[in-house]
Amino acid sequence: MNNLVNPKMIPFFIALFPQFIDPLSGSVALQSLTLGVTLALIGVLCVGLEVLVVDKFRVSWNQQLVILELANKFASITFFGLGLGLRLATEQE
Numbered sequence: 001m002n003n004l005v006n007p008k009m010i011p012f013f014i015a016l017f018p019q020f021i022d023p024l025s026g027s028v029a030l031q032s033l034t035l036g037v038t039l040a041l042i043g044v045l046c047v048g049l050e051v052l053v054v055d056k057f058r059v060s061w062n063q064q065l066v067i068l069e070l071a072n073k074f075a076s077i078t079f080f081g082l083g084l085g086l087r088l089a090t091e092q093e
Helices: 009-019 026-060 065-090
Strands: none
Touching: 026 065
8 A cells, every 4th residue: 555655656667667568478457467466565575574573673672771872873873964964965055
């Protein structure tokens, strides 16, 4: 459902799918549906695997204050760097 309401997915499909669809090999609609379902299944499998891995380590990581402190510092540095990069990118000379 997320891909259906995501406006970035429409150009993605338009740019990517024609390379893998052959009108001479059968129904274009069926080929498009097959590719779309395959892409959706791969997405569900990848996100599902991420959820399982994170769930496995979530409890033990939340109990270690050092890891939480490092994660917060890393996030702070990352957001500072992104903000600085945005500022430099939008500066007018």
